[in-house]
Amino acid sequence: MVKTSKGKELKDKLSYSKKTFWSIAEKHEQEKAFVFADEYAAYLDEARTERLSVLLAEDILKAKNYVPFKTDASTDAAGYYRINRDKNIAIFRTGMKDISHGCNLIVSHVDVPRVDLKQVPLTEESTSKLAIMLTHYYGGIRKYQWMAIPLALHGVVIKEDGTKIIISIGEDDSDPVFTFADLLPHLAKDQNNKKLSEAIDADKLQLLFGSIPFEDAEVSDKIKLNCLNILHEKFGITEEDFISAEIEITPAFSSRDVGIDSSMIGGYGQDDRVCAYTSLRAILDAEHCELPSIVFFADKEEIGSEGNTGAKSDFILDFIADIIDHQKFDSSKILRKVLMNTNILSGDVTAAINPSFTNVHEKQNAPILGHGVCLTKFTGSRGKSSSNDAHPEFIARLRTLFNSNKVNWQVGELGKVDVGSAGTIAKFMAEHGAEVIDCGTPLLAMHSPFEISSKGDVYSTYRAYKVFLEKYGG
CATH class of the missing domain: 3.40.630.10 (Zn peptidases)
Incomplete structure (x- = not known):
């Protein structure tokens, strides 16, 4: 011994x-x-x-x-x-x-920590001709980490009569997802010269929401209107209902085992x-x-x-x-x-x-x-x-x-x-x-x-x- x-x-x-x-x-x-x-x-x-x-x-x-x-x-x-x-x-x-x-x-x-929709979130960006949702981040996020990943919407809408509508889009495989579209490196010279904490301004967290216009020559903001129409058909809500809503933007991916030994959880x-x-x-x-x-x-x-x-x-x-x-x-x-x-x-x-x-x-x-x-x-x-x-x-x-x-x-x-x-x-x-x-x-x-x-x-x-x-x- x-x-x-x-x-x-x-x-x-x-x-x-x-x-x-x-x-x-x-x-x-x-x-x-x-x-x-x-x-x-x-x-x-x-x-x-x-x-x-x-x-x-x-x-x-x-x-x-x-x-x-x-x-x-x-x-x-x-x-x-x-x-x-x-x-x-x-x-x-x-x-x-x-x-x-x-x-x-x-x-x-x-x-x-997450990103929330604003109370009047939906708008049509005139130059890109795309519908976006305006947001306000919650807690201590690092904004650059939220760019260019698939995102889901979760929350509640309380209608004027008190009816509660549950919102969940992006978790099911058949659902669409959303994203914050990042800037391509070819045009990012000015951005690359910024401090990391300043590279993504809060107002750049604009959720990509839709691109198809509503077919009616008599109306403006046709893409926004088409998005509102889809939301109304799916959930029975109007644009004003967002004022009494609480909708959170979360990553649209599931937890996964991490490591070759599966010893960790990522999520x-x-x-x-x-x-x-x-x-x-x-x-x-x-x-x-x-x-x-x-x-x-x-x-x-x-x-x-x-x-x-x-x-x-x-x-x-x-x-x-x-x-x-x-x-x-x-x-x-x-x-x-x-x-x-x-x-x-x-x-x-x-x-x-x-x-x-x-x-x-x-x-x-x-x-x-x-x-x-x-x-x-x-x-x-x-x-x-x-x-x-x-x-x-x-x-x-x-x-x-x-x-x-x-x-x-x-x-x-x-x-x-x-x-x-x-x-x-x-x-x-x-x-x-x-x-x-x-x-x-x-x-x-x-x-x-x-x-x-x-x-x-x-x-x-x-x-x-x-x-x-x-x-x-x-």
């Missing part, structure tokens, strides 16, 4: 290093990760908007005997949920302890629907919950968590207050105490080291793809400005929880100091006095139309969320 050197023994005992899921997970766990990834990818391909993300979650919950929460809700349901304006869903499951001891809560967001909207889906599965699959457990899908994170569906709204507080009252406590007296005793994982993605751009990462403290779910102590910018900064006591308890349950995890931060900045929902949840830390899946190409995750990390995120709901606070 070869004797291990003292130095090797000390290194194994004292040092910390990230470990790849594929080297430490047993074969059956690796197989589970691949199966789980397929289920996640199927959800991702359907959950193209906030509304669709919430609707799909509701369908999954109903199949598991979860019911809409009311103050007189039935006690024989597996759990409860409440939907806010079709863009939030809060899910509740009882715990071994009552809610006066606090909750375990996982919050993610289901809005993603749109993984920031942050990967954390939404894994948290949904975690609360459903948990064998039991030590504390009352809540999973919350927020909206508007990509633009500051604003509005009545963002994390700054009182929706989640109102939901918790109603649960307190349902369990025969007085929310007017104990809501603040419950919130201060609550433990929160802010489920949001982080940036893994990109092999093509390693220079923006501080390698010792950067997440590595395939090395597990990532705990991020703080985000913000410069000197941790506008950040939640998780307390070491909370981190230590999570380390113990994850290690004792063989969850593959790592710690990381977003980029080198002063290179960039980012924020999450964590700081808004912490304002209520809860313990909060960011805990989510590392990605490559974040905010692009084709983000990359590791199947091992997706599965590790699910397992981390599941053991957190099952065992934290015991």
Whole structure:
């Protein structure tokens, strides 16, 4: 037997290093990760908007005997949920302890960077004789990444009488798709001299929509009219109906396995629907919950968590207050105490080291793809400005929880100091006095139309969320 050197023994005992899921997970766990990834990818391909993300979650919950929460809700349901304006869903499951001891809560967001149609979008460009849709981008996109790719339309139109029309064009193989037509390199001399961030002006994001004119010599804008006529025949809508519509432009391609070993997932909207889906599965699959457990899908994170569906709204507080009252406590007296005793994982993605751009990462403290779910102590910018900064006591308890349950995890931060900045929902949840830390899946190409995750990390995120709901606070 070869004797291990003292130095090797000390290194194994004292040092910390990230470990790849594929080297430490047993074969059956690796197989589970691949199966789980397929289920996640199927959800991702359907959950193209906030509304669709919430609707799909509701369908999954109903199949598991979860019911809409009311103050007189039935006690024989597996759990409860409440939907806010079709863009939030809060899910509740009882715990071994009552809610006066606090909750375990996982919050993610289901809005993603994208491009929206304007309220009066359709026009006919006179020089090119083409119909286009005018747009306004949402969140932190890199505009050049959206040029010259197939695009779909998803959303809702609310007619004057209140009728809701669902719009979906571009996902079915028989559907047409749309695109932002890019500039050919032969005529791009001036564009090539610009900074990358300025190469595509926002007003160049004009969606190519149609080219056939309506056959009537008495009317102008014949191509626009033909497009309106097609929309009216297909959906029963008029141009004025766009004023009360919410239509999002998304990539018109499905998720795909990435890599010769199929170890990664490429797809749109993984920031942050990967954390939404894994948290949904975690609360459903948990064998039991030590504390009352809540999973919350927020909206508007990509633009500051604003509005009545963002994390700054009182929706989640109102939901918790109603649960307190349902369990025969007085929310007017104990809501603040419950919130201060609550433990929160802010489920949001982080940036893994990109092999093509390693220079923006501080390698010792950067997440590595395939090395597990990532705990991020703080985000913000410069000197941790506008950040939640998780307390070491909370981190230590999570380390113990994850290690004792063989969850593959790592710690990381977003980029080198002063290179960039980012924020999450964590700081808004912490304002209520809860313990909060960011805990989510590392990605490559974040905010692009084709983000990359590791199947091992997706599965590790699910397992981390599941053991957190099952065992934290015991």
